[in-house]
Amino acid sequence: MSDDFIYLDYAASTPVDPRVTRLMLECHESGFANPSSNHVAGRKSRAMIDNAAAQLAALLNVDPETLIWTSGATESDNLAIAGAARHRAHRGKHLVTLMTEHKAVTDVFGMLEKEGFEVTWLTPDESGHLDPAVFAAALRADTQLASIMYVNNETGVMQDIASLGGICREHGVLFHVDAAQAVGKIAIDLQALPVDLLSLTGHKFYGPKGIGALYVADRPDCHIEPILFGGGQQRQIRPGTLPADLIAGLGLAADIAASCLEADFAHLAALRRTLWRGIRDVEGVLINGDIDAGFPGILNVSVANVEGESLLLELEPLCVATGSACNSTNQEPSYVLRALGRSDLLAQSAIRFSLGRPTSESEVEFAARRYRDGVARLRDLAPEAAA
Amino acid sequence: MTGDPYSPMVRQYFVRTSHAGDLPNAVSVALDQQGVHLRLAGTQENGRIQALRFRAWGCPHVIAACECFCDHYEGRPVPELSAFRAGDIMRKLSVPVEKTGRILVLEDAVRSLGRSFCDSSASPSS
Numbered sequence: 433m434s435d436d437f438i439y440l441d442y443a444a445s446t447p448v449d450p451r452v453t454r455l456m457l458e459c460h461e462s463g464f465a466n467p468s469s470n471h472v473a474g475r476k477s478r479a480m481i482d483n484a485a486a487q488l489a490a491l492l493n494v495d496p497e498t499l500i501w502t503s504g505a506t507e508s509d510n511l512a513i514a515g516a517a518r519h520r521a522h523r524g525k526h527l528v529t530l531m532t533e534h535k536a537v538t539d540v541f542g543m544l545e546k547e548g549f550e551v552t553w554l555t556p557d558e559s560g561h562l563d564p565a566v567f568a569a570a571l572r573a574d575t576q577l578a579s580i581m582y583v584n585n586e587t588g589v590m591q592d593i594a595s596l597g598g599i600c601r602e603h604g605v606l607f608h609v610d611a612a613q614a615v616g617k618i619a620i621d622l623q624a625l626p627v628d629l630l631s632l633t634g635h636k637f638y639g640p641k642g643i644g645a646l647y648v649a650d651r652p653d654c655h656i657e658p659i660l661f662g663g664g665q666q667r668q669i670r671p672g673t674l675p676a677d678l679i680a681g682l683g684l685a686a687d688i689a690a691s692c693l694e695a696d697f698a699h700l701a702a703l704r705r706t707l708w709r710g711i712r713d714v715e716g717v718l719i720n721g722d723i724d725a726g727f728p729g730i731l732n733v734s735v736a737n738v739e740g741e742s743l744l745l746e747l748e749p750l751c752v753a754t755g756s757a758c759n760s761t762n763q764e765p766s767y768v769l770r771a772l773g774r775s776d777l778l779a780q781s782a783i784r785f786s787l788g789r790p791t792s793e794s795e796v797e798f799a800a801r802r803y804r805d806g807v808a809r810l811r812d813l814a815p816e817a818a819a
Numbered sequence: 820m821t822g823d824p825y826s827p828m829v830r831q832y833f834v835r836t837s838h839a840g841d842l843p844n845a846v847s848v849a850l851d852q853q854g855v856h857l858r859l860a861g862t863q864e865n866g867r868i869q870a871l872r873f874r875a876w877g878c879p880h881v882i883a884a885c886e887c888f889c890d891h892y893e894g895r896p897v898p899e900l901s902a903f904r905a906g907d908i909m910r911k912l913s914v915p916v917e918k919t920g921r922i923l924v925l926e927d928a929v930r931s932l933g934r935s936f937c938d939s940s941a942s943p944s945s
Binding site: 815 | 833839849856858874876877879
């Protein structure tokens with residue numbers, strides 16, 4: 433893919449599919465008009481957006497009218513959680529979420545706590561899973577919203593969304609799912625899944641950055657308040673002029689993903705097996721997450737007695753992540769891995785390999801060799817007491 | 820590279836750790852502070868540092884600083900060790916200020932090594 437690096441950070445972002453790039457360039461020129469304008473050029477932009485909505489709706493098996501375009505998963509998460517909690521505040525102010533959610537979720541709940549909401553922060557088991565019984569026990573008569581991510585961005589752990597959503601339905605609780613790492617990678621049928629609100633973003637599945645969507649179920653009790661103001665677009669939920677080129681790109685990325693979901697999944701599973709086979713014999717290495725039940729595009733490993741920052745440099749030219757790439761400027765150990773019971777040192781040594789459609793077998797074999805050699809060299813450098 | 824947290828010198832010293840290891844019959848000091856495990860060993864002859872080796876568990880800046888120190892001080896008079904300053908090597912390697920605590924561990928180790936050299940010279944068995 434590149435002469436000077438090997439990219440294994442697809443959970444942070446994916447390259448835009450060349451077909452998507454070509455379409456966006458076309459739309460950039462021909463779809464510049466404001467889609468809200470009722471003239472020929474405006475209607476042309478509107479048609480591009482409608483087509484993209486149909487493509488994304490097909491991927492999720494929903495009505496296109498249930499999709500709200502946003503700037504990405506962060507905005508979708510903010511809009512879903514703050515918008516739903518505030519809309520239902522008169523009925524109750526108790527909310528439930530998981531400690532290992534993305535910051536785009538946890539920070540919104542933190543803000544809502546300051547507004548007077550009460551949040552129950554659930555802890556997963558040491559493999560990262562949330563026990564549905566633990567989840568059910570946390571719901572109360574005044575609980576209005578629960579938010580649980582589909583695929584964890586650091587560990588790849590997949591939650592049992594069907595069971596958790598079913599519990600929410602039984603209790604009359606709105607259920608939001610941050611599916612930024614799941615959409616376009618695993619099959620999601622929102623006609624079958626009991627999910628009320630679902631966040632996604634284009635750049636995690638070979639679409640452009642700066643565009644995402646929020647699914648809002650077409651049910652009378654599933655309303656959210658806007659968090660942005662300045663126009664009546666998108667059912668008064670999310671104002672702002674829509675970028676037809678970006679939306680068209682996301683739509684095509686969804687269409688492409690729909691056509692190769694199974695092949696992608698099998699490809700990633702094979703690559704992860706190769707990668708894990710290549711490093712599992714390193715003394716003191718352990719998986720953060722669940723290799724049997726997790727999303728196969730992510731392998732997160734810690735290793736005893738190795739300093740994480742040096743390991744990351746040792747691994748160059750591999751592009752991998754320590755903890756969450758969204759937070760890589762922070763040297764603190766990952767809060768997600770700490771919640772799984774990892775010590776500070778083990779959490780700090782964590783490396784997240786995330787694989788993608790373009791990843792090759794030879795790249796993961798090289799990555800495994802590099803990891804083994806890097807760990808060995810750093811241990812050789814260390815005093816006996818540390819190594 | 821824009822935004823690279825490591826200067827070219829840090830990268831160079833991190834990769835080429837020719838002074839990593841141990842020395843037989845050497846004076847050595849070990850410190851375990853600030854998330855850094857560090858051991859310095861050295862030999863001297865006629866008041867000059869003959870050889871230096873290090874072992875370190877820490878971030879790339881620490882490892883690079885250790886290698887840089889060893890590379891620079893071999894062959895120099897022992898008393899110069901007391902003049903070693905973390906700030907000097909941080910400037911030389913462009914170590915970010917938030918790593919100061921870790922590089923100070925190296926400064927403490929270097930000073931301690933200098934004292935150990937003096938003690939070993941003064942002892943009847945040396």
